[in-house]
Amino acid sequence: MSSVTADSPRLDFSGSPVNKALTAEDKIELFRKMVRIRRFEQEALKFYTAGKMGGFLHLYIGQESVAVGTLSLCGENDHNITAYRCHAHALTVGMNMNELMAELYGKATGCSKGKGGSMHFFAPDKNYWGGHGIVGGQTPLGLGLGYGLKYLGKEGCALCYMGDGAVNQGAFHESLNIAALFEIPVVYIIENNGYSMGTSQKRSSSYRGCLAQRAEGYDMEWDVVDGSDLYEVRAKAHIAMERARKQHKPSILEITTYRYYGHSVADANHKKYRTPEEIENYKANHDPIHLWRRRLIAEGVLTEESAAAIDAEAKKEAAASSKFADESPAPTVESIMDDVYWETDNKTEASKLGRHFFTD
Secondary structure, three states: OOOOOOOOOOOOOOOOHHHHOOOHHHHHHHHHHHHHHHHHHHHHHHHHHOOOOOOOOOOOOOOHHHHHHHHOOOOOOOEEEOOOOOHHHHHHHOOOHHHHHHHHOOOOOOOOOOOOHHHOOOEHHHOEOOOOOOOOOHHHHHHHHHHHHHHOOOOOOEEEEEEHHHHHOHHHHHHHHHHHHOOOOEEEEEEEOOEEOOEEHHHHOOOOOOOHHHHHHHOOEEEEEEOOOHHHHHHHHHHHHHHHHHHOOOEEEEEEOOOOOOOOOOOOOOOOOOOHHHHHHHHHHOOHHHHHHHHHHHHOOOOHHHHHHHHHHHHHHHHHHHHHHHHOOOOOHHHOOOOOOHHHHOOOHHHHHOOOOOOO
């Protein structure tokens, strides 16, 4: 079992095999992906505030290295699923800004045809099984993805993301029990931004050293990761993912991170339960994009000019996506019953009988 805690000293992980294998182009691409996520969400925040969108908007700003670092390790047989803070994962796996922004606008050109909104981005063709609005609801689904891989004899793993508040849900603990008992290749990733909605971790969760340590109750491996260090995210995630792929052993990774804004944009009190000093300290000293840019410049991989150009490109792409979304058509009334049951959409025998799940 890991002996790492949230207060353990940090090491340099740039020399780990999975990071040494990165080319200069790979490192720049990781930077580009994080910048694109931030610019997309800043654009979304601007137009949500302007009344162009309804429903919820859970921003990932400040946490970009978690999704980018872990998903950069995925191969053909690796799958992932997350909670409602799902924009970053969608962009990282290759979904485009237009289809995502249009979904936020509730338009027919959105990835879920305007019917899902911020919490329900999906791309099964990219092994991305979506965002889920029920707290902890994705954890047994992530278990199922891992079970499917093992059942089909494929060497892969399922990455299942959640916030720190989800660790207290019963479905999560049931999933851990089954994952350990049946040796399912799933890696549970706790994106620990310190607050379960508006309640701090210490006031919402009972633990000794860290949340990931609960894995010991299920005889599972665990580790704590500094989410501001992209090298560390990749190095430690790779170990857990290889354990899943090669040994069919589940793990828990607790990745410490932080969100700049509230639980959602509707969280008007996010500056009251957190001090301004706390927020500014993270921005100044732990921002994953700034730290990665600084690291790449020090390595001679990136220049200030090229970093600025990447940022400008992402900003332009985000602006174009909001224009696309604004000009896209709304879903029609006639389409309201589409995409409810696969059987109905595809006119199968089950749809004719009205029995979608059971037979005689």
